[in-house]
Amino acid sequence: MNAHANIDSNNDLSGPTPNAQTASAALAAKVRPLYWSLRRELWENRSIYIAPSAVALIVLVSALINLVRIPEGTVPFHRLLEISPHYLRMASLSLYGVIAGILGVTAGIVGWFYCLDALFSERRERSVLFWKSLPVSDITTVLSKVLTGMVVVPLAALIVGVVLYFILMLIASIVLMANGVTGTLLFANSSFGEAFVMHVYGATAAILWCAPLYAWAIFVSSWVRRATFLWALLPPAAISLAEALAFGTQHFMKMISARFSGGLEYAFAASTNAMQGEEFHFEPENFPDPLFSLLDPVRFLSQPGLWVGLIIAAAFIAASIWMRRYREPL
Amino acid sequence: MATVEAQGLKKVFGKNVALDGVNFRIEEGRIVGLIGPNGAGKTTALKAILGLTPYEGHLTVLGRDPYRERNQLMQDVCFIADVAVLPPWIRVWQAIDFVAGVHPRFDRAKAEGFLARTTIKRSSRVRELSKGMITQLHLALVMAIDARLLVLDEPTLGLDIIYRKQFYDSLLNDYFDKTRTIIVTTHQVEEIQHVLTDLMFIDRGRIVLDASMEEFETRYSEVMVRPEHVAAARALEPIHERQVFGRSVMLFDRADREQLAQWGEVRTPGIADLFVAMLGQTQGAAA
Numbered sequence: 035m036n037a038h039a040n041i042d043s044n045n046d047l048s049g050p051t052p053n054a055q056t057a058s059a060a061l062a063a064k065v066r067p068l069y070w071s072l073r074r075e076l077w078e079n080r081s082i083y084i085a086p087s088a089v090a091l092i093v094l095v096s097a098l099i100n101l102v103r104i105p106e107g108t109v110p111f112h113r114l115l116e117i118s119p120h121y122l123r124m125a126s127l128s129l130y131g132v133i134a135g136i137l138g139v140t141a142g143i144v145g146w147f148y149c150l151d152a153l154f155s156e157r158r159e160r161s162v163l164f165w166k167s168l169p170v171s172d173i174t175t176v177l178s179k180v181l182t183g184m185v186v187v188p189l190a191a192l193i194v195g196v197v198l199y200f201i202l203m204l205i206a207s208i209v210l211m212a213n214g215v216t217g218t219l220l221f222a223n224s225s226f227g228e229a230f231v232m233h234v235y236g237a238t239a240a241i242l243w244c245a246p247l248y249a250w251a252i253f254v255s256s257w258v259r260r261a262t263f264l265w266a267l268l269p270p271a272a273i274s275l276a277e278a279l280a281f282g283t284q285h286f287m288k289m290i291s292a293r294f295s296g297g298l299e300y301a302f303a304a305s306t307n308a309m310q311g312e313e314f315h316f317e318p319e320n321f322p323d324p325l326f327s328l329l330d331p332v333r334f335l336s337q338p339g340l341w342v343g344l345i346i347a348a349a350f351i352a353a354s355i356w357m358r359r360y361r362e363p364l
Numbered sequence: 365m366a367t368v369e370a371q372g373l374k375k376v377f378g379k380n381v382a383l384d385g386v387n388f389r390i391e392e393g394r395i396v397g398l399i400g401p402n403g404a405g406k407t408t409a410l411k412a413i414l415g416l417t418p419y420e421g422h423l424t425v426l427g428r429d430p431y432r433e434r435n436q437l438m439q440d441v442c443f444i445a446d447v448a449v450l451p452p453w454i455r456v457w458q459a460i461d462f463v464a465g466v467h468p469r470f471d472r473a474k475a476e477g478f479l480a481r482t483t484i485k486r487s488s489r490v491r492e493l494s495k496g497m498i499t500q501l502h503l504a505l506v507m508a509i510d511a512r513l514l515v516l517d518e519p520t521l522g523l524d525i526i527y528r529k530q531f532y533d534s535l536l537n538d539y540f541d542k543t544r545t546i547i548v549t550t551h552q553v554e555e556i557q558h559v560l561t562d563l564m565f566i567d568r569g570r571i572v573l574d575a576s577m578e579e580f581e582t583r584y585s586e587v588m589v590r591p592e593h594v595a596a597a598r599a600l601e602p603i604h605e606r607q608v609f610g611r612s613v614m615l616f617d618r619a620d621r622e623q624l625a626q627w628g629e630v631r632t633p634g635i636a637d638l639f640v641a642m643l644g645q646t647q648g649a650a651a
Contacts, residue, residue, distance in 0.1 A: 066465060070462055168463060
């Protein structure tokens with residue numbers, strides 16, 4: 035026995051210092067349940083990556099169909115070389131913007147419906163009793179679901195969007211090459227890096243702005259017994275109706291619909307807001323170089339509505355954690 | 365230190381008293397059967413022990429307050445709530461990966477070993493498995509966790525007899541040792557009689573019997589009384605009498621076995637018979 039003890043203590047000396055070891059072990063012990071909870075959400079909810087992929091496939095197929103349907107010789111490809119690189123850049127950015135928009139809306143819808151089911155499905159199938167038999171706290175579980183709906187889902191859409199953009203750019207370049215135009219022309223004028231930064235910034239702003247909508251969906255999923263969608267819509271509808279009947283006003287409804295814009299009207303400089311108006315023209319001067327002059331984080335962060343929304347979201351999430359702790363399976 | 369200690373444990377749902385200030389102690393290394401009719405308070409007691417429900421009174425599990433310290437407690441406590449709680453969408457390998465990922469005391473090799481003895485495929489989803497296989501999977505996961513307290517609430521509900529027998533055999537042979545404690549509730553009482561070390565009857569929120577199996581065996585006797593002795597036997601006030609093939613079977617509490625042996629064959633009663641004798645009586649009295 036003594037011999038064994040000696041060997042063990044010798045081994046300890048050769049390892050990292052006990053303090054550092056316990057500190058990193060303690061951190062790992064905190065992070066591991068969250069990491070595995072996120073993986074479990076991906077196993078359970080394959081729509082997280084299937085939905086944006088399906089949308090991307092539809093865009094890709096329709097783009098290919100359009101390409102095939104262009105009658106021979108109608109597009110003067112050789113004249114592309116004559117136009118200004120600014121126009122090529124604008125075309126590339128517009129393509130990126132359209133893809134980011136389509137997949138952003140997809141992510142928003144998928145993420146919201148994911149949240150609406152997040153704490154409901156485990157109660158419905160009673161598996162909450164299995165999850166609760168493991169050393170994963172209610173806080174970790176609920177946060178993993180919040181992170182999945184608000185970060186993982188948009189991230190999946192972002193990755194799919196970038197891949198789709200490159201595929202479409204590649205196809206366009208191949209078409210150009212087939213028509214005798216140098217294949218690197220589009221990529222050389224794409225400003226992809228700028229577009230990507232704009233995309234990440236805009237997506238982050240939209241997620242923060244819409245946070246109360248997601249948190250509300252998670253909260254609904256934590257307490258309803260059935261018909262999650264109905265329960266998600268009913269209380270806001272009732273409040274709006276009561277307000278309209280009592281005061282003849284629509285403040286509550288307007289407050290909610292203001293969230294659907296994703297706060298992008300505040301996140302980007304005033305000039306970009308013209309994009310939403312009909313008078314916007316696709317002219318290179320509307321795409322400043324670099325694009326970053328369009329970012330307006332100060333204005334976004336100084337919106338009281340942003341912070342009020344985040345506080346409401348935090349309250350709904352805290353309430354959801356409480357419900358996870360107390361609610362019984364259905 | 366007792367594994368579970370309850371003093372004045374009380375739980376009220378509205379007007380319904382689920383647990384009426386019960387006291388009990390479960391020592392380490394015991395296998396306790398918690399037996400009671402539906403709605404007697406069994407599940408409430410288990411939920412309190414697992415920290416799933418708030419309660420009044422004093423309760424410690426492994427020295428902790430199960431409700432307030434639930435997260436730490438779940439490192440040392442495992443439970444199978446009932447058969448169908450594994451999520452239907454999860455694949456066998458995902459379930460193993462997840463438990464291995466979050467539970468510091470999970471022994472993956474052990475779980476794989478248990479599964480290798482079954483016909484469960486690692487790529488199957490739980491919804492594709494039979495009820496018996498789901499229980500085997502759940503048991504394989506739980507038995508690979510080095511927990512100090514295992515709580516089983518109707519673990520074999522809806523299983524056929526072969527799986528039920530396998531379940532308890534694995535539990536005894538591959539899992540149980542003197543440092544672990546198991547609390548089990550079931551309606552199939554007879555099948556676990558040889559498994560248990562302790563017995564607890566619970567009825568309408570009260571504990572009506574709390575005894576070790578040795579106590580149970582020495583205290584209660586059942587006699588199939590020959591017809592000519594029925595009157596004499598009845599004079600000794602059996603706690604229960606029933607008719608089997610036209611003969612009286614009487615159950616005695618703390619009777620002299622040698623005396624009983626004069627009237628007929630004496631044996632230790634089944635848990636179910638004692639259960640019916642004790643609870644049938646109280647329910648009759650209440651009616």
